[in-house]
Amino acid sequence: MHLLITGSRGQLGQALHTYFSPAHQVTLWSRPQHDIADPATADAVAALAPDVVINAAAWTNVDGAQSAPDAAFAANALGPKYLAEGCARCGAALVQISSNEVFAGEAGRFYREYEEPGPVTVYARSKAAGERATRQLLDRLYIVRVAWLYGPGGHNFPSKIVAAADKHGSLRVVADEFGNPTYTPDVAVALEQLIASGRYGIYHLVNEGWASRYEWAAELLRLSGRGDVPLTPIPAHEWPRPAMPPPHAVLVNQAAAALGIHLRPWQEALAEYIRNTE
Ligand SMILES: NC(=O)c1ccc[n+]([C@@H]2O[C@H](COP(=O)([O-])OP(=O)(O)OC[C@H]3O[C@@H](n4cnc5c(N)ncnc54)[C@H](OP(=O)(O)O)[C@@H]3O)[C@@H](O)[C@H]2O)c1
Numbered sequence: 466m467h468l469l470i471t472g473s474r475g476q477l478g479q480a481l482h483t484y485f486s487p488a489h490q491v492t493l494w495s496r497p498q499h500d501i502a503d504p505a506t507a508d509a510v511a512a513l514a515p516d517v518v519i520n521a522a523a524w525t526n527v528d529g530a531q532s533a534p535d536a537a538f539a540a541n542a543l544g545p546k547y548l549a550e551g552c553a554r555c556g557a558a559l560v561q562i563s564s565n566e567v568f569a570g571e572a573g574r575f576y577r578e579y580e581e582p583g584p585v586t587v588y589a590r591s592k593a594a595g596e597r598a599t600r601q602l603l604d605r606l607y608i609v610r611v612a613w614l615y616g617p618g619g620h621n622f623p624s625k626i627v628a629a630a631d632k633h634g635s636l637r638v639v640a641d642e643f644g645n646p647t648y649t650p651d652v653a654v655a656l657e658q659l660i661a662s663g664r665y666g667i668y669h670l671v672n673e674g675w676a677s678r679y680e681w682a683a684e685l686l687r688l689s690g691r692g693d694v695p696l697t698p699i700p701a702h703e704w705p706r707p708a709m710p711p712p713h714a715v716l717v718n719q720a721a722a723a724l725g726i727h728l729r730p731w732q733e734a735l736a737e738y739i740r741n742t743e
Pocket residue numbers: 471472473474475476477478495496499500501502520521522523524525539540544562563564565566592611612613614615619
């Protein structure tokens with residue numbers, strides 16, 4: 466299989482590169498050589514004619530998107546549109562990586578693949594627009610929503626918590642925002658299985674279970690031998706951000722699970738991450 470990975474220097478892109486090479490022929494695209502928001506992207510994909518494109522490129526600065534909506538929509542909606550145009554011309558399949566944040570995340574809700582998105586922030590609206598743009602153009606399409614990604618080489622919640630614990634000796638962490646901590650190498654394995662299935666559609670590929678930010682941080686500190694670091698739970702309104710995240714955008718993997726594709730519990734994945742990074 467000839468695979469094109471966009472955003473190959475991001476944290477998911479790096480995990481995909483590591484996992485799919487050298488078993489598959491892999492072409493890596495990253496900025497500045499390959500900006501997916503350039504309309505010429507469609508021609509470039511058509512000329513390359515890969516079997517599958519995995520779009521791991523995105524504007525992921527959720528707070529920054531609030532004051533730069535055009536840039537966020539260019540990367541997260543127009544970029545996927547151009548990729549889909551190129552795929553349609555050469556017969557490639559597209560994996561469009563999307564986000565749990567396309568849901569409003571009402572308290573107590575668990576979102577399955579068939580639920581209607583209700584994005585709130587600029588980032589979330591741009592990701593939802595990317596889903597719509599690709600669906601309008603392509604049948605050979607997997608829309609894969611992930612959540613709370615972390616993995617080797619990424620600048621992510623676990624790496625920030627460990628750094629802050631070592632620097633400050635105590636932490637305050639939001640306890641009323643919930644999600645699915647999801648390990649990028651596990652997403653790569655699940656994507657290979659999904660692509661092999663040929664069953665196009667919308668999927669939620671997240672590690673099993675869910676947690677609050679506070680619970681995620683507590684488990685991380687415990688597993689990394691920092692269990693004695695004082696951790697104080699706080700409400701989200703005590704940690705104000707330009708883009709307040711959905712409080713309970715917890716995803717359920719129903720569609721991929723029906724095909725036998727499961728990601729392990731998030732605590733097991735976190736333990737592996739710590740073994741590999743400490
Ligand atoms: N991180 C999360 O917790 C999370 C949660 C839910 C969904 N997601 C989704 O998962 C996917 C992967 O996220 P990630 O955490 O791996 O993000 P990341 O580490 O921020 O990587 C994104 C990559 O995309 C590149 N990029 C941005 N705009 C681009 C453009 N116009 N053309 C080409 N490349 C561009 C960035 O390049 P530069 O380095 O040059 O900026 C960066 O290397 C994204 O679709 C994201 O929306 C992430």
